[in-house]
Amino acid sequence: MTKHISVYINLFFVFFISIINLYSQDRNPVSQIQKESLLKNVSILSSKEFDGRLPGSEGYDKAAKFAANKFLELKLKPFGDAAFFQFLNVEYNRIDTPVVFKSIIDSVTIDYELGKDFVLRGFSGKNSFTLPVAFCGYGLSRPDLGYDDYQNVNVKNKIVIVFKQNPKWKIDDKEWGSAYPREKSLVAKQKGAKGILFVSLPNEDKPQPLIGSVMHGDGEQPVDFPQLHISIKAANDLLSKVGLTLSKCQTKIDEKKKPFSFLTRTKAEVVTTTHYQKEVRTMNVVALLEGNDPVLKNEYVVIGAHLDHVGSQGGLLFPGANDNASGTAGILEIAKAFASDKVKPKRSVIFVLFASEEQGLNGSKHFVENLKMPKEKIVAMLNLDCIGYGDSIQVGNGKSAPNLWQIAEEFDEKNFKLMVRDTWNGGGADATPFHEKGIPSLYFVSKYSYDHLHLPTDTVETLNPDLFEKIVKLAFLTAKHIADGKYEREIIK
Incomplete structure (x- = not known):
């Protein structure tokens, strides 16, 4: 009888610990970021249905609606001109x-x-x-x-x-x-x-x-x-x-x-x-998570990636899985992690998926030229571009925003040990317009990311799921640290 009681106690203890672990995991927002979800969204975004996501096309509009619905499901606030969409005009050629x-x-x-x-x-x-x-x-x-x-x-x-x-x-x-x-x-x-x-x-x-x-x-x-x-x-x-x-x-x-x-x-x-067509309407997709501090909620962290790619031609699809369905999927996972956190950040967080990066950063330029707040109120911008292929993590623009870069490096050292020390200044891709406005920025990218760049072979099957998950987690941890008020806006170099 004593033996049976001991077995029951052990089973109860194991069950209790499992419940605690499960509850703790649910409470830990970084655990919401999973490679399976990342790859699922990349598969959808790089599918034939979205036709290479060329701004102005039906495929791009479908991708923008897909992302907007994800933000809606997370109960984020629309932050565009109309709901989640911020409109701009671009050249278009089918x-x-x-x-x-x-x-x-x-x-x-x-x-x-x-x-x-x-x-x-x-x-x-x-x-x-x-x-x-x-x-x-x-x-x-x-x-x-x-x-x-x-x-x-x-x-x-x-x-x-x-x-x-x-x-x-x-x-x-x-x-x-x-x-x-x-x-x-x-x-x-x-x-x-x-x-x-x-x-x-x-x-x-x-x-x-x-x-x-x-x-x-x-x-x-x-x-x-x-x-x-x-x-x-x-x-x-x-x-x-x-x-x-x-x-x-x-x-x-x-x-x-x-x-x-x-x-x-x-x-x-x-x-x-x-x-x-010389001009067609397209859109950035923008959502807001409002901060919970009465003062700091009027400061913002922008987390962005470009949604677009180069489309298709005569039936030849350029899927753009790494460039940049990977970054888009990363933003959606980071938004999910923030939304799942029981304790909201002190600062407000803007999630933005840019149009028309491939034509010359048109979406990010439009965003920074039409801010809804003084540019000084944006304490940092994090950009995710080509983050799913390769073997390590590079964080660019660290020479321009060294304090911001140091935050990412410390989180990497504690958790992943995948970040190379090489960096640069001057922004890069969609971080560039923010950098040019004096906004501290980082550019998250996987190292050796471009073997399939702008080729029909840029498919989800080529991605490195473990690296993909870790770089998104690193970007989230960096963003959360900033949004929790633990970073003061620096003067960029």
């Missing part, structure tokens, strides 16, 4: 089918595959033609520097091949200016060309792959001017009739610092189907 790129070498036609041999630039124009091809070096026309890739070649009614990047060398130590595709496209169009084929520099250790991108530069959109990014192999096919390779062309130009442009004696067939 790329549909058909999309065709072929080379024609004498009587031989080579068909190229979208995503493997070429992609369209995000702001490609619409047209259809088969035309001769000219190679025009770096695609620069700078008579003021005595350099013009178009000077000795007639590109009227031609398609031009140009290097996507600018030269690494200079003339008289002068800058070349922007290397954005729109600028080079407008130069080629002004010279009489009908379309442009960008190609990565072949002599780089790692030539840039065929990425999806909507970072395009300023200027009017040439709506009838196709803009493709083609593979080095496809470019070499088009140069084959003149007995040259792209690498030899780059070497010749770089060694002599003089143009080397010519007609290739080949043709290309190009078909692009696009729908351009």
